[in-house]
Amino acid sequence: MSHHLLTPFAAASAPECQALLPGLKLPNLQALLARLAEQPADRGDDHQLTPPHERALARALGLPVADGQIPWAAAQSEAPTVPQAWFSLCHYQVGMEQVTLLPGAQLVLDDADSHALFEAFEPLCAEDGLTLRRESATEWHASGEPLRGIACASLDRVSGRMVDAWLAESPANPAGARLLKRLQSEAQMLFYTHPAHDARTARGLLPVNGFWVHGAGALAAPPALAEAPDMPDTLRQAALRGDWAGWQQAWQALDAGEIAALLAAAQRGEPVTLTLCGERHARTWTTAPAGAFARLGRSIKHLFGTTPVSDTLKDL
Known part of the structure; x- marks a missing residue:
C-alpha cells in the first residue's frame, strides 16, 4: 500500500509566517525527511496563476498542468x-x-x-x-x-x-x-x-x-483519474485567513497526526510520498531505495546532519 500526503501552505510568503518558521518544532517531519529521498522539485514563483499545491494535485491525479489552465x-x-x-x-x-x-x-x-x-x-x-x-x-x-x-x-x-x-x-x-x-x-x-x-x-x-x-x-478525453493523495486543509484555511497563530497550531497537530502516521508507515517499510507546498514551490520526498548504495548515502546524510525543518519550509 502506498501513502501520499500532500500539504498545501506548508509555508507561506507572508512575513508573519516566515517569522514563525525558525521556532517551529516538528520532530516527526524532521525524522520523516531524514528517511526519504527528495525528488526533482516543481519550482515557480508567487506570481503564477496556479499555486503549487494545485499543480501537485493535478499531476498526482493525472490532469494536464498549465499555469491558470487546470480544468x-x-x-x-x-x-x-x-x-x-x-x-x-x-x-x-x-x-x-x-x-x-x-x-x-x-x-x-x-x-x-x-x-x-x-x-x-x-x-x-x-x-x-x-x-x-x-x-x-x-x-x-x-x-x-x-x-x-x-x-x-x-x-x-x-x-x-x-x-x-x-x-x-x-x-x-x-x-x-x-x-x-x-x-x-x-x-x-x-x-x-x-x-x-x-x-x-x-x-x-x-x-x-x-x-x-x-x-x-476542457479535457481532450474523459480522464482516468488516479487516486487522490491525502490533502489536509487546516494549514490552508489558517493561511487564507491570515491566522498565523492558528497556522502554527495546525502544523503542530499535523506533525502529531498525519505526519506521525506517515513516519510510522515508512518505518514499517511501506512506500510513502510527502509533498510540501508553499506559495512558490512544491517539493516531494519518497521512500528511499533499499540498496547498499542508498544505505551508504543515508549514512553519509546522517553523518553530516539533516537540513533543519525551518530551512526546508523556507524553500517553499
Missing part, C-alpha cells in the same frame, strides 16, 4: 470535453486605491440568497452562450464554448488580496476573456441593485457583489 470544473463533470469553469460568489472589498476579494466561505451565504441571485444572473449567461447551474450556495458551475482556452487565477491565489494583479489575459481566447470581464461587471451592478444586497446589509452580513472565475478549461 478542475471539467474534470469533475460528466462531459469533460466541454469547456467549463467555476464561478465562485464573493465580496469585493473596495478601498481607497485597491479592491480586495473575500471568497464565498467568508460570506455566510444561505441557499435562499444564492438562489435569488442565481435566478437574476443566469439569463445574462445564457445570452452569451454559457450554461449556469448551482452546485452550492457559493459555487456555481458554468459551461460553454466561450470558456475554451481561458486562463484564470486560482481562488487560493486571489483570496484576501488585491484583485488587479490576478486579472489574467487569455491569448488563446481574448474574446472569451472580454466576455467574462463584462459578465463580472454586469454581475456587480446586478447584485448591487438586487433586494438581497440591502437585506443582507440590514442583517449585518457582507453583500455578494461579484464572482471569481477559476478552474476553467
Whole structure:
C-alpha cells in the first residue's frame, strides 16, 4: 500500500509566517525527511496563476498542468470535453486605491440568497452562450464554448488580496476573456441593485457583489483519474485567513497526526510520498531505495546532519 500526503501552505510568503518558521518544532517531519529521498522539485514563483499545491494535485491525479489552465470544473463533470469553469460568489472589498476579494466561505451565504441571485444572473449567461447551474450556495458551475482556452487565477491565489494583479489575459481566447470581464461587471451592478444586497446589509452580513472565475478549461478525453493523495486543509484555511497563530497550531497537530502516521508507515517499510507546498514551490520526498548504495548515502546524510525543518519550509 502506498501513502501520499500532500500539504498545501506548508509555508507561506507572508512575513508573519516566515517569522514563525525558525521556532517551529516538528520532530516527526524532521525524522520523516531524514528517511526519504527528495525528488526533482516543481519550482515557480508567487506570481503564477496556479499555486503549487494545485499543480501537485493535478499531476498526482493525472490532469494536464498549465499555469491558470487546470480544468478542475471539467474534470469533475460528466462531459469533460466541454469547456467549463467555476464561478465562485464573493465580496469585493473596495478601498481607497485597491479592491480586495473575500471568497464565498467568508460570506455566510444561505441557499435562499444564492438562489435569488442565481435566478437574476443566469439569463445574462445564457445570452452569451454559457450554461449556469448551482452546485452550492457559493459555487456555481458554468459551461460553454466561450470558456475554451481561458486562463484564470486560482481562488487560493486571489483570496484576501488585491484583485488587479490576478486579472489574467487569455491569448488563446481574448474574446472569451472580454466576455467574462463584462459578465463580472454586469454581475456587480446586478447584485448591487438586487433586494438581497440591502437585506443582507440590514442583517449585518457582507453583500455578494461579484464572482471569481477559476478552474476553467476542457479535457481532450474523459480522464482516468488516479487516486487522490491525502490533502489536509487546516494549514490552508489558517493561511487564507491570515491566522498565523492558528497556522502554527495546525502544523503542530499535523506533525502529531498525519505526519506521525506517515513516519510510522515508512518505518514499517511501506512506500510513502510527502509533498510540501508553499506559495512558490512544491517539493516531494519518497521512500528511499533499499540498496547498499542508498544505505551508504543515508549514512553519509546522517553523518553530516539533516537540513533543519525551518530551512526546508523556507524553500517553499
